[in-house]
Structure formats: C-alpha cells, structure tokens
Amino acid sequence: MAMDGQLEQKFCRVEGELAVTDGAVIEGYASLFEDRDRGGDIVVKGAYAASLKRLRDEGRQVKMLWQHDPAQPIGVWDEVREDERGLYVKGRLLEQVARAREAAALIAEGAIDGLSIGYRTVKAVKNDKGRRLLQELELWEVSLVTFPMLPSARVGAKGESRDDPPMRELARVFDDARRELARG
Template identity: 50%
Template sequence: MSVRKNAGIIKFPIENKRAEISLENISHDGYFSGYASLFGIVDLANDIVEFGAFSKTLERHSSRPVRMLFQHDPDQVIGRWVTIYEDRKGLYVEGQLSLDVVRAKDIHALMLSGALDGLSIGFKTCKSCKDPKTDARHILEADLWEISVVTFPMLPDARVTQVKSEAPLSDAFDTKIAAKIKHAAIRLSSS
C-alpha cells in the first residue's frame, strides 16, 4: 500500500474489499440483508479481516453514516444502509435501494435477474499486521467509509442471506388476481 504525503499530512488510500452476495428472493421494495465482510477468511488480495475490525468505526458512524454506493463511485448513491453491525461471522448489513433513483432501479432489476450479486467495503486500514509465513495481511482495525453493490466480488464466501419485503403483497391484491384467473378460466372453458 502506498502512502501519499502532502505538506506533512499523511493520506492513506481508501481500500476496497468485495464480497459475493446471493439473492434468493429479491423484494420488490428494494430491501436486502447479508454480510459485506466475513472474519478470518483470506480474500483474493491475501487479506484477512479480523473479528472486531469495525467496532470503533461503527461507534462513530452515528454522526457520519456509511454510504451505499454502486461500484465505489461517490456520484452513484443508490440507497441507504438501515443496519450495520459485527457478529461472530462478519459485518452484517441490511439495506434498501432507493427505487426512485434510476441507477438503483436498474440495479434492482439486475439483482432480480441474478446478474448482479456482489458487495464490497470501502475503508481505510488503521491497524494491520503481516503473517510472515503466509504473507497474508490481517486487518485488525478499519475505518469503514462505504459499502457498494459491485459486479466483481473480492471475498466469494460472503453472501446476502435474505432479501425481504417490509410491505408484502396484500391479501386483497392476491384475491383480485385469483378472481381474474378464475374468470378467465370460466370464459375459456365455455368457448
């Protein structure tokens, strides 16, 4: 990792770690949940995020929320993260795409079709150490900036565990569809 120095100020580059997500039942209101990062697993860049790496940054994010972006592009905000926390498995997230935003609506359609299925974290490394035997970098503390929906994931084992809807289709809607199907069947059988 390179470090840039300007006028005595040290600037650390923002890093990205990508994780594949599995979208089983995409909700029509854009809600989904899963893991943006998993602990103790070597990713394709030979990095391992350790349990507790996000604890300090998550405490600070009440004043500066973690953004939901597309492909790490700050010009493409596509929704918001409703819930972010660490558990023993990794960094668990729940988010909602803003379906009034054209890009988010496109992403939603791609998720529904199974064409887009990755998550990636954008962060700055605060503390890390290198394993001399494996050359793997262990990330002990990370300053989380954003979590993106991406095309190519870095951590294939991290996946969305559920896509849910807070507003399921109503029984009245189902009843109307059933009535129309029954009416059409009766018309076809009498022809």
C-alpha cells in the same frame, strides 16, 4: 495498500443470499471474518467496531454506492453491524433513483451478486504466511458490485442454493475470468 491513509476496497461474494424484498430492501454480508480474499488479506473479528461506533457517535452513516462510484449513491444502509460471521448490512435502494431501480432488477435476476467495502486501514499486521490481518478498519462505504473479490462466499437470488451445480460452474467461470483480468 498499506496503512497510508488511502481508500482501499474489498469485494465479497457472500455466502447465502443478497435478498431484495419489497422491491427495495436489501441485506447481506459485506465482509466475512477470517476468510482470505484474492489479495491475501484477512479481516479479523472486531475490525469494524471502532469505526461503526465513531459513525454512530457522530450521527453519520455508511454510504451505499453503485460500483464504488461516489457520484452514484443508490440507497441507504439502515443497519450496519458486526456479528459472529462478519459485517452485516441491511438497507433500502431508493426507488426514486434510476440506478437503484436497475440494481434491484439486476440483483433479482442474479446479474449482480456482490458487495464490496470501501475503507481505510487503521491497523494491520502480517501473519506467519505474510498475509495482512486487518485488525482495525475505517469503513466509508458498502457498494453493490459486479465482481466480488472474496472467493469463498457468494450472493444468490432468493431461494437459490450455493451448492446448485450450475451456480458452482458459474462461480468457477467468474473465478477464472478474474484471474485472467488480474494477470493483465
């Protein structure tokens, strides 16, 4: 979607780990800079800065949702910031919410391994290969998701290496399934 004001979503399987500690605290990267996603878009460093500042100034927070469903908030993001790698998030699943308890169990077992952002494009340009370079985004929410879109990154259970052969094979199977679903 171009810059028409509609909500867009980007899925990210994060390099490293989406860790759940103390049964409720989760952290990971919701977006990686300079990495092309399956839609061909590339988020550039600094794309979230204005949005994060505006949210802070207005005393608002990025929402934590389950599978981008606005009717299913499952926790709160206590920390959302850009660093050299991308958009880092750290928050708490609310143990009083049934879906949040389910999400913690699914993450711990490796059944859920993705984060996805919901945003509106404020500024984007096309590069010489026709790819959108997302230069400024209005961040609305970060969701826990089943099928992330960014192929170069993954989230794993604590202590799991992304280079483990079974994980590479599983990632390949999911990539193939996503391609088939996209063909419709």
